[in-house]
Amino acid sequence: MEQKVFIKYFSGTMSRGTRGIVFLLAIALLAICAQNTQARVTLENGVKSKVYLSPKIALHQGSVANKYYYDMEFPKGHIAIKSFNAEVVDEEGNPVSLKETYLHHWVAARYYQRKGIKEPKHYGNLGFQQSDHIPAGNAGVCNSASGLSQFFGLGSETRKTSTHVPDPYGIEVGNPLEIPSGYEEKWLLNVHAIDTRGVVDAMGCTECRCSLYNVTVDEYGQPFKPNYAGGLYCCYDETQCKVKNGLESVKRNVYMKYTVTWVDWSESIIPVKIYIFDVTDSWQYTGIHDCLIEFDVEQSTTNECMDTRRSKSSFPIAGDVVYGVAHLHSGGIGSALYGEDGRVICSSRAIYGEGNEAGDESGYIVGMTTCYPKPGSIKIANGEVLTLESNYSSQKSHIGVMGLFYILVAESSTTLGSPVQIHQESKVPIFFWGVAAFGLAIFAAIVVAYRRRRQNGDGYHSIAT
Structure with a gap:
């Protein structure tokens, strides 16, 4: 009621021209507020955070989506990444169970794109074989042809696996001195999801057994090698896993929701590099880091x-x-x-779900334990030969499994300095500053209108300029 009275008084005390000016000012201010609200950037103790959504991923029972999204939304500028978390959600933003949509993997990779060229229009694997695109991958150790060049990436374990980079460290990106002349830094998101609603063998579908997908060639039309029973080559984009007879098709749209936290770069931050190891690496036999990514586990006879x-x-x-x-x-x-x-650099154990809710699905890996050594306590020497060991249950066979290991390493040339000094910015959301400015504008307009009314009533006229 009070609001209606105020609006009536406000409208009655202003001239038509004044009302028009204030109306335009209000629209502009509300537009600014809306833009900043939609951005969803939060700030806490100098650490920024933002939630993003991938484009819509359409799935039906048994279908596969293996999408590559170029120029994905990502924080801009010279920054230090502190964490990168992701999960699959439905159109209402609710987490989707692995028992319905299995997240085989997701990866986020950096690349440089020549300025002025058109963005890729397709959502397939570009391959970066063109001079217009230069891969800007992690520090190794697998060769670039292996496809393990991502900065971030997990699978079904994504909801319960910590990705936080402790202080005073950070993953440096956006450094203008590292970007080739004539190029700009971009990010690629690859999402591989398998819909297992109504399938005849959910675990077989998630392991990409070729017999369930009824395929004999890969996505490029090349026949499989002899005895290839399953893996990534069988569950490529838009393939179909076998579903139960008489099942009515029900489509659903899902999204990859990913949250990035970061801080602005400063000299007090110690940069860390990302290294990925693969248990299929052939280096010890060939001297070349040829990483095959996948392998099979045979059922034990002992x-x-x-x-x-x-x-x-x-x-x-x-x-x-x-x-x-x-x-x-x-x-x-x-x-x-x-x-x-023989010392343990890091040991990481699988965490299995025990229920039915998203994040606790029984039979699925829902998290991996992580290592956060005390700074300076775990060192690796230049040229030191490391051993990666991966253990799988062989009570039954498993097809197309992986044995990857990620570590973040700060080079020994960098020394621990003082804690990261973060510029303390205002914690008041920008939206409220916009509302405050809008209120001041209305107040000012009322005062001006009231004074003009008083002047006109007293016989005074404003002086034309």
């Missing part, structure tokens, strides 16, 4: 019931380990990275 794989890699720098985590598929038990003297 009472041991555990399949153990190992690979060795020569580490290219000397540095301190800041963070570590493994990536495994269903059936995985855990992985560990060992130094040349």
Whole structure:
């Protein structure tokens, strides 16, 4: 009621021209507020955070989406990434269960794109074979042709796996001195999701068994190698896993929701580099880091019931380990990275769900334990030969599994300094500043209108300029 009276008085006391000016000012201010509200950037103790959504991913029972989204939304400028978290949600923003949509993997990769060219219009794998696009991957150790160049990436374990980079460290991106002349930094998001609603064999579909997908060639039309039973080559984009007879098709749209936290770059931040190891790496036999990414686990014929794989890699720098985590598929038990003297650099164990809710799905890996060594306590020497060990249950066979290990390393040339000094910005949301400005504008307009009314009533006239 009071609001209606105020509006009536406000309208009655202003001239038509004044009302028009204030109306336009109000629209402009509300537009600014709306834009900043939609951006959803939050600020806490100098750490910024923003939530993004991928384009819509349409799925029906048994279908596969393996999408590549170029120029994905990502924080701009010279910054230090502090975490990158992701999950699959429905159109209402609710988490989607792995028992309905299995997240095989997601990865976020950086690249440089020549300025002035058109963005890729398709959502397929561009491959970066053109001079207009230059990959800007992690620090290794697998060669670039292996496809393990991502900065961030997980799978079904994404909801319960910590990705936070501790202070005073950060993953440096957006450094203008590192971007090639004539190019700009961009990001690619790859999402591989498998809809398992109504399928005849959910675990078989998530392991991409070729017999369930009824395919004999890969997405480029090339026939599979002999004895290839399943893996990424069988569940490419728009393939279909076998569903139960008589099932009515029900489509659903899902999204990859990802949250990035970061701080503005400063000299007090110690940069860390990302290294990815693969248990299929052939370096110890060939001297080349040829990483195959996938392997199969045969069902055990003994009472041991555990399949153990190992690979060795020569580490290219000397540095301190800041963070570590493994990536495994269903059936995985855990992985560990060992130094040349046998010391444990990091051990990461699979966490299985025990229920039906999203984030606690029984039979699925819903998280991986992580390592956060005390700064300076875990060191790797330049050229040190590391051993990666991955353990899987072999009570039954598993197809197309992975044994990857991520670590963040600060080079030994960098020294621990004082804690990161963060510029303390105002914690008051921009939206409220906009509302305050809008209120001041209305108040000013009322005062001006009231004074003009008084002047006109007293016989006074404003002086024309």
